Amino acid sequence: MTSATQSAAPAARRNLGIAAPLRVSVAAAVNAVRRTTPLAQSLTNFVTINLVANAQLAVGGTAAMHYSGEEAAALDHGASKATYINMGTLLEPFRTEYPAAARDAAEHGLPWVLDPVGAGAGELRGAILRAFAATPPDIIRCNASEAIALAGIWGLDGADSRSRAGVEASDEVDEAIPAAHALARFTGGVVSVSGAVDLVTDGDADYRLPGGSRWMTKITGAGCSLGGVTATYACVTDPLTAAVSAALHYNRAADSAEREANGPGSFQTAFLDALWNTTADEIAQSPIYMEKDMS
Amino acid sequence: MTSATQSAAPAARRNLGIAAPLRVSVAAAVNAVRRTTPLAQSLTNFVTINLVANAQLAVGGTAAMHYSGEEAAALDHGASKATYINMGTLLEPFRTEYPAAARDAAEHGLPWVLDPVGAGAGELRGAILRAFAATPPDIIRCNASEAIALAGIWGLDGADSRSRAGVEASDEVDEAIPAAHALARFTGGVVSVSGAVDLVTDGDADYRLPGGSRWMTKITGAGCSLGGVTATYACVTDPLTAAVSAALHYNRAADSAEREANGPGSFQTAFLDALWNTTADEIAQSPIYMEKDMS
Amino acid sequence: MTSATQSAAPAARRNLGIAAPLRVSVAAAVNAVRRTTPLAQSLTNFVTINLVANAQLAVGGTAAMHYSGEEAAALDHGASKATYINMGTLLEPFRTEYPAAARDAAEHGLPWVLDPVGAGAGELRGAILRAFAATPPDIIRCNASEAIALAGIWGLDGADSRSRAGVEASDEVDEAIPAAHALARFTGGVVSVSGAVDLVTDGDADYRLPGGSRWMTKITGAGCSLGGVTATYACVTDPLTAAVSAALHYNRAADSAEREANGPGSFQTAFLDALWNTTADEIAQSPIYMEKDMS
Numbered sequence: 001m002t003s004a005t006q007s008a009a010p011a012a013r014r015n016l017g018i019a020a021p022l023r024v025s026v027a028a029a030v031n032a033v034r035r036t037t038p039l040a041q042s043l044t045n046f047v048t049i050n051l052v053a054n055a056q057l058a059v060g061g062t063a064a065m066h067y068s069g070e071e072a073a074a075l076d077h078g079a080s081k082a083t084y085i086n087m088g089t090l091l092e093p094f095r096t097e098y099p100a101a102a103r104d105a106a107e108h109g110l111p112w113v114l115d116p117v118g119a120g121a122g123e124l125r126g127a128i129l130r131a132f133a134a135t136p137p138d139i140i141r142c143n144a145s146e147a148i149a150l151a152g153i154w155g156l157d158g159a160d161s162r163s164r165a166g167v168e169a170s171d172e173v174d175e176a177i178p179a180a181h182a183l184a185r186f187t188g189g190v191v192s193v194s195g196a197v198d199l200v201t202d203g204d205a206d207y208r209l210p211g212g213s214r215w216m217t218k219i220t221g222a223g224c225s226l227g228g229v230t231a232t233y234a235c236v237t238d239p240l241t242a243a244v245s246a247a248l249h250y251n252r253a254a255d256s257a258e259r260e261a262n263g264p265g266s267f268q269t270a271f272l273d274a275l276w277n278t279t280a281d282e283i284a285q286s287p288i289y290m291e292k293d294m295s
Numbered sequence: 296m297t298s299a300t301q302s303a304a305p306a307a308r309r310n311l312g313i314a315a316p317l318r319v320s321v322a323a324a325v326n327a328v329r330r331t332t333p334l335a336q337s338l339t340n341f342v343t344i345n346l347v348a349n350a351q352l353a354v355g356g357t358a359a360m361h362y363s364g365e366e367a368a369a370l371d372h373g374a375s376k377a378t379y380i381n382m383g384t385l386l387e388p389f390r391t392e393y394p395a396a397a398r399d400a401a402e403h404g405l406p407w408v409l410d411p412v413g414a415g416a417g418e419l420r421g422a423i424l425r426a427f428a429a430t431p432p433d434i435i436r437c438n439a440s441e442a443i444a445l446a447g448i449w450g451l452d453g454a455d456s457r458s459r460a461g462v463e464a465s466d467e468v469d470e471a472i473p474a475a476h477a478l479a480r481f482t483g484g485v486v487s488v489s490g491a492v493d494l495v496t497d498g499d500a501d502y503r504l505p506g507g508s509r510w511m512t513k514i515t516g517a518g519c520s521l522g523g524v525t526a527t528y529a530c531v532t533d534p535l536t537a538a539v540s541a542a543l544h545y546n547r548a549a550d551s552a553e554r555e556a557n558g559p560g561s562f563q564t565a566f567l568d569a570l571w572n573t574t575a576d577e578i579a580q581s582p583i584y585m586e587k588d589m590s
Numbered sequence: 591m592t593s594a595t596q597s598a599a600p601a602a603r604r605n606l607g608i609a610a611p612l613r614v615s616v617a618a619a620v621n622a623v624r625r626t627t628p629l630a631q632s633l634t635n636f637v638t639i640n641l642v643a644n645a646q647l648a649v650g651g652t653a654a655m656h657y658s659g660e661e662a663a664a665l666d667h668g669a670s671k672a673t674y675i676n677m678g679t680l681l682e683p684f685r686t687e688y689p690a691a692a693r694d695a696a697e698h699g700l701p702w703v704l705d706p707v708g709a710g711a712g713e714l715r716g717a718i719l720r721a722f723a724a725t726p727p728d729i730i731r732c733n734a735s736e737a738i739a740l741a742g743i744w745g746l747d748g749a750d751s752r753s754r755a756g757v758e759a760s761d762e763v764d765e766a767i768p769a770a771h772a773l774a775r776f777t778g779g780v781v782s783v784s785g786a787v788d789l790v791t792d793g794d795a796d797y798r799l800p801g802g803s804r805w806m807t808k809i810t811g812a813g814c815s816l817g818g819v820t821a822t823y824a825c826v827t828d829p830l831t832a833a834v835s836a837a838l839h840y841n842r843a844a845d846s847a848e849r850e851a852n853g854p855g856s857f858q859t860a861f862l863d864a865l866w867n868t869t870a871d872e873i874a875q876s877p878i879y880m881e882k883d884m885s
Contacts (some may be wrong), residue, residue, distance in 0.1 A: 046341050046639055046655070047639050047640055047643055048640060048643075049341055050342055050515060050640060051640070054559065054560075057512075057513050057514065063515060064413075065340075065341070065342045065383070065384055066383075066385070067385075067386060068417065070418060071417045074416050074417055075416070078416075088655070088656075089655055089656055089657060090658070091386075091657060093386065093387060118661075121664050121665070122658065122660055124658070218647050218648065219644060219647065220640060220643035220644050220653060261863075263864070263865075263866040264866055265648070265859040266859055266863050268560065268644075268862075269560040269563075269564055269859055270560060271560065272558060272561075273557045273559065273560045274558070275558075276559055341636050344636055344637050345638060345640060345641070345811070348810035349810050352807075352810060353808065353854050358810060359708075360636070360679055361678075361679055362679060362680075363680070363714070365712055365714070366712045369711050388682060564856055564858075564859055565856075566855065567853060567854050567856075568856050569853070570853075571853040571854055572852070
């Protein structure tokens with residue numbers, strides 16, 4: 001399929017019912033994180049590492065940050081239940097440390113979440129992303145252009161959808177649907193593409209999650225920290241529920257924070273408060289539009 | 296002594312009088328930091344480096360951060376009056392740079408403060424911590440499990456108290472008392488263990504400092520930044536007074552911030568404000584329970 | 591000239607008229623950044639990297655942070671319109687990566703901004719700063735002592751003004767005027783020295799910009815993030831207008847934030863909000879005292 005046919009023949013779209021199994025799973029995941037304070041370890045960029053940790057704490061989880069395959073292994077043998085790898089601000093030693101951490105998670109049967117920040121830029125980033133193909137992530141959390149670039153790096157369909165003439169797309173996320181499907185099928189996991197209306201897909205069904213705040217693009221690290229929180233949720237539930245729970249939690253907290261914000265500074269403060277205060281019901285009863293792939 | 300005998304035969308415990316010499320020293324230290332804005336240099340993790348610097352500024356000090364033994368030496372020859380080394384997010388070059396910074400502080404007769412974050416995890420961390428034994432820190436600021444792990448790395452008594460069957464302990468800090476005593480005697484300095492009721496000990500007398508806020512564990516870097524502020528205080532006073540001043544300053548600021556917080560975001564903002572606004576008297580007249588070791 | 595003669599024979603000083611060309615350029619730059627969200631890339635220290643990015647976003651720009659000459663080149667071929675290099679928290683690989691990024695900006699004819707944090711301290715920092723002389727920055731953003739130290743590293747006049755006996759200077763910025771002039775003439779660019787009354791000079795005319803808040807020295811990264819925002823402005827205008835626009839934007843936002851602040855925590859939050867909310871007119875109609883060099 002291509003995004004052209006996607007646009008030509010839109011899939012059936014409906015908001016899930018209030019008792020849908022996915023909503024039940026989301027509510028259970030939110031409560032499980034708050035009750036069990038699970039540890040997700042992170043190898044993440046220097047710009048937003050503080051916000052990643054604070055967001056993981058604010059949803060109820062526990063955080064441990066490092067840059068070492070050896071420490072990843074130690075934590076996987078210990079308390080860590082999921083790993084988050086974010087590709088910002090790379091240093092040369094990460095060439096081997098990041099793939100080692102991904103390998104270790106896979107060997108322990110623990111889920112890992114990839115944020116392919118800046119995919120397509122630089123030899124080092126390309127080398128690490130190619131190495132990940134051997135033990136692919138359970139969840140990819142990215143924006144539209146990163147999904148398309150990563151599909152290209154892994155030689156998948158959908159990679160070139162953006163350069164195709166005549167693509168009709170209602171927004172950037174729509175443009176990345178073919179790449180997201182290809183990534184989900186290649187990894188056997190879930191892809192979460194953030195945008196005006198978020199997309200979470202397992203390569204079969206697409207879930208579209210509206211809401212959030214314009215301020216999210218005016219603070220650094222909204223996407224990075226969503227990746228970290230997705231890993232927190234992956235500690236307690238399956239990849240699809242984890243990706244949906246994290247995105248919904250973010251959208252509802254952002255809605256709430258926007259009402260209190262006078263600018264990007266107060267927005268970030270209110271957003272961390274709202275991550276803590278938003279209830280499991282508010283999160284689980286968010287709009288979730290499901291589109292079943294008909295291709 | 297063990298924590299079992301500690302529990303069985305509790306030491307005499309009393310709140311220091313309002314004119315106790317330690318309270319006088321604490322008040323003097325708080326005022327000295329605010330008057331002289333002393334510089335403490337830090338080699339600290341990437342997660343909370345910003346909060347460490349901001350906390351040092353908020354108590355009235357000055358901050359300089361780096362990752363280099365050579366810079367440590369330059370600063371020790373210049374304005375720096377104390378060094379803070381925090382063991383989070385290690386990179387390979389720190390294997391030699393961190394011990395060099397500790398050695399340089401010792402050679403200049405300047406105090407240094409260690410936060411043994413993650414002690415027990417990883418070969419690199421173990422190698423650096425072992426190297427520190429040659430020029431041990433004047434103050435160790437840690438949590439209970441790190442105190443126990445560090446005592447083990449240095450081959451001291453108290454290291455295995457945690458694995459002893461039947462230990463009775465009213466909280467985690469109590470469990471770490473034997474390790475804290477062993478560390479204080481080995482270093483000839485002071486150990487500050489953070490928890491529900493903080494412990495500061497010089498290996499002879501124990502000072503127990505209640506208070507603080509549940510939010511302190513829901514923001515990243517409360518402990519790390521307390522280590523940095525402890526180094527700021529070590530610029531102007533002896534290790535015992537420095538450790539007690541920093542812990543009391545943190546507890547009173549946290550009490551105050553909790554009254555204004557709606558969540559972890561607003562707590563952190565209010566906490567930095569409160570570090571600035573809490574008075575020397577409020578800090579010095581906090582409860583300080585002294586327990587003299589009878590063993 | 592020296593700062594002694596500067597003091598002895600003060601230059602003519604007048605506030606620019608409300609329709610002065612510089613004010614028109616400043617207002618146009620503020621609006622252009624907000625309309626076009628230009629990308630400035632940064633190689634900057636780990637302490638304040640988050641604030642640099644958030645400040646660039648809060649004035650309306652876009653941020654990309656990394657530590658790689660190769661990535662600098664890729665971004666210079668792509669969307670990046672200016673580069674910011676800040677000399678805090680150096681690691682060994684930056685010895686070659688930072689000069690490569692500066693060279694690449696120069697080869698692409700793109701402006702780059704240097705913040706010589708800690709100039710004078712350490713062999714590594716000295717080596718990188720010396721390397722920059724081959725492709726000097728279009729704008730230097732620094733404090734007084736860094737300007738003097740950098741002039742010394744590059745072997746320029748003004749470097750030793752500080753050690754000259756009998757220098758009369760009304761504040762630190764005044765002390766650095768000879769060094770700032772020498773740096774501006776050497777680079778052919780602009781030097782922006784932050785202090786109680788900021789100085790921006792192209793080596794010919796001096797612009798003095800009063801205002802700002804005492805809290806700016808009580809949060810970490812006010813200067814670093816001003817450097818980053820200066821690079822954001824350099825994406826859309828000439829170096830003189832960029833340096834003046836950024837300094838005025840900071841001063842007006844700080845004035846506004848100070849009115850709401852209860853301490854350094856709430857000041858930083860309010861400051862980011864104020865960067866977003868301050869109008870182009872408020873910025874462009876700030877006091878700008880011009881002093882023409884008579885020497």
